[in-house]
Amino acid sequence: MPSSPEAPVLLWFREDLRLGDNPALAAALETGRPVTALYLFDDASPDLRPLGAASKWWLSYSLKALAEDCAALGLPFALRRGGAATAIPKAAKDAGAAQLIWNRRYEAAEAKLDDEVQARLERAGVEVATFNGRLLHEPWEVTSKAGTPLKVFSPFWRACQAKGEPPPPLPRPTKRAVAAGPALDGLAIDDLAMEPSTPDWAGGLRDAWTPGEAGAREAVAEFIDEGLRGYARDRDRPDRPSTSRMSPHLRFGEVSPRQLWHAVEAAKAEGAAPGQDVEKFRSELGWREFSYHLLHQHPDFATRNVQPRFDAFPWAKPDPEQMRAWHKGLTGYPIVDAGMRQLWTTGWMHNRVRMICASFLIKDLLVDWREGEAWFWDTLVDADPANNAASWQWVAGCGADAAPYFRVFNPILQGEKFDPDGVYVKTFVPELKDVPTRYVHKPWEATEIELRAAGVTLGQDYPHPIIDHARARDRALAAFDRLPPREA
């Protein structure tokens, strides 16, 4: 039976916490029906990976911002909690909805759950429409000429580019475009208790970030003004504010990759950024697309080696002392410690330093990459189901298009190359602030007099290295050399 034109549409927000360039929202408004928006905090469905602590902190603020933005638009917004398979059909019933609209998810468990929700709704006579609000291209639409999924970044990126420019972003709707649907009962955001209280460890996160769509917009503008020019040259420098810091905003969908794609192009057209910087930035968005392409091919991406030959790898049993030193930034290798402390205090770490810290855990300490993936999952505000798993597998050498396993980052040389004046190290490891620059990445080589002048006693103010890098490297290479050859 056709539903009445007054029957509302229910818009289900997920990883798309924005009003601008939101295809599901635009489609809901285009129906001309009254619209009600819902966010479901789903900690009840089986198999969904629970959010980490830093992500929950981010989400609580992002939802507050979204609720305010919806109110300003005259769009009723409700927050509920429960398992989607029953909670979404119930919300549809409560709203008297004729249609449910959402932007798609790509994690295996989430996608399966969405199929189940869709089937239940359709059985109940509720129409479902879904859209791509998270990626430039659907993962299954980018293929080789033979129509197969891609395993290596360069051909993947060429195939993406061959698809042409992504369409321009959709405008943010105006109040006039909104017919308000019924108000649903729901929870207050604070009822979810996603912010830490005892202890409140989130002070550094609050200082560093403004979650929400408006915060994302400001950060994009700042990046275009101050970071984009020179991005290709400086993006590997943790001592410079040279990257966009868009990752948590992208993770929660407060900005879309399409908006970023076109914003940097507009900056180029206005002469605000050279083409090479714009292309490099876009290719980083391409790595994000590639991670989702891989996630789509490998449903257990965060737990299973893409290359099965790594399954029997003899990882060391994690030593609690060494793990604690890595978590807390007390390994005695300044660039590693600066990175791990940046992560702990701000919920984010520079990409180059993520690689160094991950390599240190996997290759120097010979700890299974999944331990590191899980720590990052809990502590990163941008913890992303595709990017985190792809990057950890890349560093370990077990991923699809992975760094060769014999590539072991040297934390001293990496520090000297990418933080040549020690500015980054001294920001996050202040006990080394007076150590002469030539020793800042290897304080153990300074003389006792030099260290004393800098106010440092190794072993007291700052640790001795917890492992000898040269020997650890040899041990790792010997273990990796025993791997069976790579499958074709």
Ligand SMILES: Cc1cc2nc3c(=O)[nH]c(=O)nc-3n(C[C@H](O)[C@H](O)[C@H](O)COP(=O)(O)OP(=O)(O)OC[C@H]3O[C@@H](n4cnc5c(N)ncnc54)[C@H](O)[C@@H]3O)c2cc1C
């Ligand atoms: C061990 C490890 C774990 C990581 N975990 C995550 C994670 O959980 N979430 C996450 O978003 N990124 C992750 N990355 C990738 C990368 O470090 C971050 O995306 C980047 O540092 C975010 O900073 P930015 O927004 O300033 O990046 P920019 O340089 O400004 O890049 C713009 C955007 O492009 C994407 N991007 C950039 N570099 C990469 C990359 N190497 N792989 C995939 N996408 C990329 C991100 O969405 C980023 O926001 C990880 C990298 C490593 C080595």
